Amino acid sequence: MVKGFSDKEVKNNIQNSKIKEKKGLAGFLKGKKFTYTLPGKKQINIFGSLVIGLNMILVLLVILYLKNQAFHDFVFNVGR
Numbered sequence: 001m002v003k004g005f006s007d008k009e010v011k012n013n014i015q016n017s018k019i020k021e022k023k024g025l026a027g028f029l030k031g032k033k034f035t036y037t038l039p040g041k042k043q044i045n046i047f048g049s050l051v052i053g054l055n056m057i058l059v060l061l062v063i064l065y066l067k068n069q070a071f072h073d074f075v076f077n078v079g080r
Contacts, residue, residue: 039047064071 065075066072
């Protein structure tokens with residue numbers, strides 16, 4: 001018997017402290033360990049180049065939309 005507690009209280013605490021079985025995805029991932037690794041220099045350069053290239057294309061299309069009336073009409077008609 002634990003000092004200061006009755007046997008009944010100790011048994012209730014032990015039963016309440018049991019962890020419930022996880023179901024679904026949480027149960028599947030219970031034993032798995034995931035680690036995050038930082039991207040390498042090559043991967044950073046690829047994604048950086050991709051972002052800069054897409055931004056340049058976007059700026060070019062906005063300028064073309066504002067300056068070229070035929071392109072403006074094309075975008076306006078396709079958007080309908």
